[in-house]
Amino acid sequence: MINISTIARPYSKALFNFAKSYKTIKFWNKLIIKIEEIIKKISIKYPNILIFSKYSVLPNIELIEIIINSLKKYSNNHVKNFVSILVIKKRLFLLPKIITQFHMMKNKYENINNIKIISAYTLTNKQLNDLISILEKKFNFKLRASVIIDKNLIGGFRLIIKDKVFDFSIYTKLKKLHSTLMIY
Structure with missing residues (x-):
């Protein structure tokens, strides 16, 4: 069985490298926490939303729109791409682990x-x-x-x-x- 940390690592590493190269580490740090909060609120209404199966309670496009619309002041194309990848690949359940790994990379980078x-x-x-x-x-x-x-x-x-x-x-x-x- 593959560990969740192993599955999340490429996402967190890619996100951190992207944030570092664009000098937006603080922005993404706040953003991924905000996305997690939004997903928790959505999960209350749709409890099965985080299950990574082919069958979802909400269509991918609708879920992406709900998340992006909730991120009004943070939203841009990069944010929409990140959210879209997590939703389409059924990887929303990885977000807590992505956040943890992102913070670890951020702390190491900032010593x-x-x-x-x-x-x-x-x-x-x-x-x-x-x-x-x-x-x-x-x-x-x-x-x-x-x-x-x-x-x-x-x-x-x-x-x-x-x-x-x-x-x-x-x-x-x-x-x-x-x-x-x-x-x-």
């Missing part, structure tokens, strides 16, 4: 990495900004942070950047101390 900050307590904006600033200098790339509160850490925080975990929590320090004491 931005995601960081998860798992904290025992809510961080103030100043604390968060200071921490991100220090980490950006240390790692030499921009960071986009998401903060998760986990009271089990007792105090401190855990950082997850790419595939690395940095644990500065009291919980982990207590576990290490416990392990050390159990040896003796």
Whole structure:
């Protein structure tokens, strides 16, 4: 069975390369999210719309027109072509994966990495900004942070950047101390 990511990759790669070559990455970033919102609204009215079968609830032309008409301020020939390809090839179901892959390519192109900050307590904006600033200098790339509160850490925080975990929590320090004491 082919993975959805594998099917979506050529679409997201082509879209990103197109956006990069025309210097419209921000535009397409907003646009694909907007298209997804529109499709979700259409899906409520027509629940079977995202099934990629030969039989559709709406004819392709009608579905393309509904989406394009909903994108009035974003619409141009390139947008219409993109939407048409997804509709005609029955690939609307790939849009969430295309968006994820597009964002990953965008972040790599802009040298931005995601960081998860798992904290025992809510961080103030100043604390968060200071921490991100220090980490950006240390790692030499921009960071986009998401903060998760986990009271089990007792105090401190855990950082997850790419595939690395940095644990500065009291919980982990207590576990290490416990392990050390159990040896003796």
